[in-house]
Amino acid sequence: MINWRTALLPPALAIVFSMLLSSVALLISGANPLEAFGTMAAQLLHGNTAVATVNLAIVYYLAGLAAAIGFQMNVFNIGVEGQYRFAAVVAAIVGAAMKLPPVLHVIVILVVAMFSGALYALLPALLKVYRGVSEVITTIMLNSIVFGIVAFLINPEQFGVLHGNNVSTEQIAPSGRIPGIPLGDAGTVFGFVVIAAALGYGYWFMLRRTRFGFELKASGESATAAAAGGVSAKKMTLAAMLISGAVAGLIAMPELLGRDYVYAMTSTQGYGFTGLAVALLGRNHPAGIAFGALLWSFLDRSAVSLESLGIPSEIATIMQGTIVLSVVVAYEIVRRADLAAQQRRVGRAGRNGSPATVAEGGAV
Template structure:
């Protein structure tokens, strides 16, 4: 059973440590930490920053869930970056080439994106299961290859369309768009935020209320014990990699279907790598990943405000980097403290002659 300390204290410690370290950096540069943090906080209420933060957090949430599914099996799917970019360009090409009724068109594009993401994760999954090749190595290689694939598919002699000085896929018809949620002057929230919420709920239900979720986590904790219990660890590894790739395929969909409607060579990159940090911060829990995504998006969007007070916007990057570094250490420290407390409890009960059972306070 996960204690409150294991669930809540580590991210809190990580954020406090990141703020403290950033304050030191600000003081060294001659800036006022309190003014810098207050400026970042105030930026959230300026213009469309709040809505932009939610929209970016939606993208980060898909990325965090994709990584978290792999983490459940102790798989480090660092290839989420390549999987979502491959899925985005394929979905954009297919979506632009079809003419379907509104809702059906969107569903087909989403299905194509998920299948494409899973297909790009298939090779690392097969090599992992059949040859024991590290998924880190194979997915990193595929991340590099995807640049060439995207460049080829969006070239003017393939599926590319020139728009001024930029080249992209053809525009997806309006029937393939996901309507946003207008909030007046505050901006428009991506309609995909509702899909993210449903996906997060489905992820929680899958892990905590189904046999498959139990087998997935059991295989991740101990493949040999799971095999002895009749669970095929190889099958679960394959399934986890494909599910991770399928969710990765949705990462670009909020922007593709909610704003841009084309996929260009200049499309934002790096969402997959951000998903790793978000999953770590959220400890693979759907609610934790959501909070991590919102925090990360807030730091990204509010960083621009620091330039108004002559503070380098890279301070936000320092905060993000120290969060990533400290969150792992914080979880380990709290986990060991939690386990030590359980052991002391068992010791006291044993001395008193009371039977006791030890719960693994650090289990995920």
């Protein structure tokens, strides 16, 4: 049975707490919090800001899913950043080099991207499983290495071309692109939103309806207990890292196949790190991650509106940080309150001496 207090109270507390902290930051900067929040909300009605917010949220959602898969196994895959950048440049090079029918062309590019992302996650996965090396250390190192790999691959002497002062891969042919969803003057939503929604459902189905998902969560909660039940924690860790890397390989695909059609040195970075925050904000649930991605994207896109009030746009970054902090604190407070309430119910039931009541009082 769903505990609505546990499900709804933490997000509500987090929103209130983060708004209070953000208001303090705004007051210190000499701004009116109500005016600032109103201006940010009104920004959505200007031009194509709303569609741009949704498009950016699609990217953040994919990054959040990639991070959440690792979190289910208690694996902190910081390497999402390097995995998606490596996959993006490889997929862009392969996609530009191929001439295939429209649908097949897109499928091949996506498969290459997922395979490349999983490949870049393979080394830290193997080191963690067979040598006990922390995935945090190895993925941070690989994040640094990917900058050199990207620079090498899109060098004009390799697979890149020079466009003015910018270097990028060759342009992907129209057959390898994913058409967007036009909304008139409001802009065009990435067609990849359909694939992102399917991935979210697949993630939910895997965790809730498959044996693999059950074993994944069980291993993440207690490797010892899972091993007693015949589940190999090593295999689950390896699988979680590779699946996380494969999903990470898709992070840049909405922009690559829906807008840019090339991968350049100036392509946006940092999506992987944002995905970690979005996954934490969404508590690793696909619906929560979608909400977190939209909220994060909204703060990113509306931050520019603060400058019209003379408020530094960095205030939005403070808001993002306080939201994540607030969510963590709020869930911990509610978790401890629920645990204390359960202990009190069990204690009262025990004093009444009814085994059935004890069992009922201990149920979550």
